[in-house]
Amino acid sequence: MTEELQALLVEAAESGWADDPSNRLAQAIERRIVAEVPSRLRMALGNDEAAQLARVLAWERCHRLAAQPPAGQVTWGYLANMVRWRLADVVRQDARRRQRHPLTDFLPERVQPALLEELGPHLDRIGAQLERAGLAVVEVRRRVVAASEGPSFSKHAITARVRDIGVPREQAEGLARLLHSGPIRRSALSQLASGRSADEVFRDPMVKLWINQAAGGVVSRNPRAATLGGPPGPLWSGRLGMGMARTA
Numbered sequence: 001m002t003e004e005l006q007a008l009l010v011e012a013a014e015s016g017w018a019d020d021p022s023n024r025l026a027q028a029i030e031r032r033i034v035a036e037v038p039s040r041l042r043m044a045l046g047n048d049e050a051a052q053l054a055r056v057l058a059w060e061r062c063h064r065l066a067a068q069p070p071a072g073q074v075t076w077g078y079l080a081n082m083v084r085w086r087l088a089d090v091v092r093q094d095a096r097r098r099q100r101h102p103l104t105d106f107l108p109e110r111v112q113p114a115l116l117e118e119l120g121p122h123l124d125r126i127g128a129q130l131e132r133a134g135l136a137v138v139e140v141r142r143r144v145v146a147a148s149e150g151p152s153f154s155k156h157a158i159t160a161r162v163r164d165i166g167v168p169r170e171q172a173e174g175l176a177r178l179l180h181s182g183p184i185r186r187s188a189l190s191q192l193a194s195g196r197s198a199d200e201v202f203r204d205p206m207v208k209l210w211i212n213q214a215a216g217g218v219v220s221r222n223p224r225a226a227t228l229g230g231p232p233g234p235l236w237s238g239r240l241g242m243g244m245a246r247t248a
Contacts, residue, residue, distance in 0.1 A: 013066040044091040122192035133215035153181040174213030
């Protein structure tokens with residue numbers, strides 16, 4: 001890493017990501033990454049959306065670099081390229097998704113890219129429910145990105161990936177139950193992909209329980225007691241989908 005980036009990451013990580021060192025890293029990300037997002041990506045995604053996604057992606061990558069320092073040299077340019085590639089993937093996947101029918105017949109263990117593109121609207125619906133249950137939209141994006149980085153979509157694999165970014169175990173397990181591809185107690189994503197209506201899926205007491213658990217709510221022992229909060233906020237843009245999830 002360049003000395004500046006390495007110093008900022010080491011300082012933030014060794015402090016346990018305390019406010020002051022984290023703010024210094026965040027300010028550097030604004031200057032080096034967010035301010036340099038290409039105009040074509042800003043035009044495609046919208047200026048505010050592109051900037052916010054760039055912040056989330058850069059911050060997530062910095063956490064990974066701090067936790068698992070690479071053997072080779074990594075620079076600010078490397079970090080900027082990673083963010084740009086993932087933003088470009090959001091644009092490409094969003095465009096392709098508009099040309100495809102959103103429903104699929106199944107969600108296999110190892111999902112192929114063409115199939116992932118078609119699952120975007122279903123992930124949007126699940127994300128909106130998580131926001132409705134009280135999880136901030138930026139946090140929804142961050143967690144779904146981690147959950148969807150595959151290739152395995154078992155409950156265990158999804159839980160591990162989400163826990164790796166600092167999400168508590170119970171919340172990670174709730175998200176895994178919503179997204180996994182296993183045949184036992186089918187996930188909300190699998191049910192939506194198979195053609196079941198969103199109203200039916202999200203009325204299911206078990207799905208309500210998983211959403212509440214994933215959002216960090218108090219989980220009732222009785223699934224029928226699981227409830228959600230108010231309507232989705234204005235920040236849920238509908239751009240998450242697998243376009244976001246596949247920008248690894």
